[in-house]
Structure formats: structure tokens, C-alpha cells
Amino acid sequence: DQQVKQNSPSLSVQEGRISILNCDYTNSMFDYFLWYKKYPAEGPTFLISISSIKDKNEDGRFTVFLNKSAKHLSLHIVPSQPGDSAVYFCAAENYGGSQGNLIFGKGTKLSVKP
Amino acid sequence: GAGVSQSPSNKVTEKGKDVELRCDPISGHTALYWYRQRLGQGLEFLIYFQGNSAPDKSGLPSDRFSAERTGESVSTLTIQRTQQEDSAVYLCASSPIGTAGNTIYFGEGSWLTVV
Numbered sequence: 001d002q003q004v005k006q007n008s009p010s011l012s013v014q015e016g017r018i019s020i021l022n023c024d025y026t027n028s029m030f031d032y033f034l035w036y037k038k039y040p041a042e043g044p045t046f047l048i049s050i051s052s053i054k055d056k057n058e059d060g061r062f063t064v065f066l067n068k069s070a071k072h073l074s075l076h077i078v079p080s081q082p083g084d085s086a087v088y089f090c091a092a093e094n095y096g097g098s099q100g101n102l103i104f105g106k107g108t109k110l111s112v113k114p
Numbered sequence: 115g116a117g118v119s120q121s122p123s124n125k126v127t128e129k130g131k132d133v134e135l136r137c138d139p140i141s142g143h144t145a146l147y148w149y150r151q152r153l154g155q156g157l158e159f160l161i162y163f164q165g166n167s168a169p170d171k172s173g174l175p176s177d178r179f180s181a182e183r184t185g186e187s188v189s190t191l192t193i194q195r196t197q198q199e200d201s202a203v204y205l206c207a208s209s210p211i212g213t214a215g216n217t218i219y220f221g222e223g224s225w226l227t228v229v
Contacts, residue, residue: 006156034217043118043205043220044157089157101147101170102218106156 003027004092006105013112019077021108023090026071030092034102035064035075038087047088048075080112116140118221120206126227127196135191135224139208146189147209147218148181152202160204163189164211196228 005024013019023033031052036044050057050064050073057064063076077084087109091102119138127133139146148160159173163183174180178196183189193200203225209218 036220041222043207043222045220046217049217091157101159101162101173103159104149104157 002105003030004090004103004105006088006090006108008108009106010109010111013080013110015082015112015114016079019075019080019084019110019112021075021077021088021090021110023073023075023105024071025073025092027092027094027103028071029094030103032093033064033066033073034091034093035062036089036091036104038089038107044089077110080110082112082114085110085112118206118208118219120204120221120224122224123222124225124227126229129198129228130195132192132194133196133226135193135204135206135226137189137191137206137208137221139187139189139206140219142186143208143210143219144186145209145211145218146183147207148189148191149205149207149220150202151205151223152199157205160191193226196226198228201226201228 003026034049035047037047038044048059048062048064050066055066061077066073087107089107090105093102121136144165146163149157151157161181162170178194181191203223205220205223207218207220
């Protein structure tokens with residue numbers, strides 16, 4: 001049973017527009033969420049995170065929104081740039097518990113067209 | 115080095131052979147993780163080491179998989195009697211401390227192909 005779900009395997013967006021990547025989770029014990037970006041033949045790199053005590057965290061063009069009641073988070077990229085084209089992984093963690101690992105979704109491949 | 119280092123970067127092996135994958139974490143990082151990503155799939159947790167605590171092996175898919183870590187340094191992931199379904203990129207990551215909401219830093223992965 002997948003605890004972290006990214007239901008859209010791919011997303012295509014025009015340069016300059018907003019990209020919205022979605023993520024749902026089932027485990028109510030998750031209290032820390034992260035987004036990672038992965039280019040081909042490279043390891044994932046950290047992008048942005050959010051604690052469950054917040055509902056929004058912003059870093060430049062990237063904003064993550066968390067809706068705890070819906071167990072849903074989203075990553076907004078605006079404006080989107082061709083260099084943003086990559087696979088984006090949502091990850092969740094039980095920060096306050098004993099679980100020591102991040103649970104990842106399957107990823108969403110974002111393509112930003114010039 | 116500055117980042118997580120993995121070796122080999124690419125490995126082609128025959129079905130039934132054993133393979134060892136090595137990970138050098140970032141110096142000073144107490145937590146070390148192994149993940150794998152099979153074609154078209156997400157990142158699958160395998161094992162987690164935190165300091166001197168017993169490792170969390172809950173993600174290892176079978177008893178053919180094992181991993182060791184020497185203190186807070188190098189880790190080796192061993193796959194015995196490899197099968198074609200073991201073909202994947204094996205990603206190692208480290209973080210300064212474990213369950214603290216810290217980000218983890220990934221290596222570039224070891225690409226394993228079992229033929």
C-alpha cells in the first residue's frame with residue numbers, strides 16, 4: 001500500500017506558466033514533507049520542505065502548500081523555466097516518531113516547453 | 115569528498131552472481147540510507163543506519179539483500195544470487211542526523227543491470 005502517492009506520472013507546461021505538482025499521503029503520522037528534484041543519471045536533490053505546523057512555505061519560484069485535513073500537498077513553480085524539466089519526488093517522514101526513513105512517491109516528470 | 119560518493123557507477127552482472135555496492139557518506143553524517151529505483155518506479159526504501167543503533171532493515175526485499183556500515187562511515191550493500199528484477203539504480207544518501215526532519219543528500223547512484 002503506497003503511503004505517498006503522486007497520481008500524475010507526467011506534466012507538461014509552457015515556459016513562464018505555473019507548474020502544479022500534487023502529492024497525497026495516507027499516514028496521519030507524517031509530519032514533515034519534502035520535495036526532491038531528479039535529473040537523468042543524477043541523484044535526487046533537495047528542493048523545498050514543509051513542517052506539518054505550517055500550511056505554506058515559499059522559496060523563490062517554489063512554494064509548497066500543505067492541507068493536513070485532506071492529506072494533500074502541492075508544489076507550485078512560477079514562472080516555470082525549461083531548466084525545471086525533471087522528475088519531482090514528494091517525500092514524507094514521521095519526524096517526531098521512530099521511523100528513520102523518508103517515504104517517497106513514484107515521481108512526476110515535468111516538462112517545461114520553451 | 116564534498117558529497118555522497120557511490121561505486122561502481124555502473125555494473126553489469128550475470129544472473130546468479132553476487133554484487134557489492136559501496137557508499138561513502140558525507141563526512142560527519144550519522145545517518146545513511148539505501149534506496150533503489152527500478153525503471154518507471156519511485157524511490158523504494160531499503161535500509162537505514164543511524165549511528166550505533168540497530169539498522170532499520172524493513173525495506174530489504176528479500177534475504178538476498180544485506181547491508182553493513184562501519185561506524186559512521188562507509189556502507190556496503192550486497193545482493194546475493196542476483197535476479198533480473200534486481201536491475202535498478204541503487205541510491206545511497208546521508209544526513210547529519212536521522213529522524214529530525216533534516217534533508218538527506220543523495221549520491222549519483224549505482225546502476226545495476228542483471229543479464
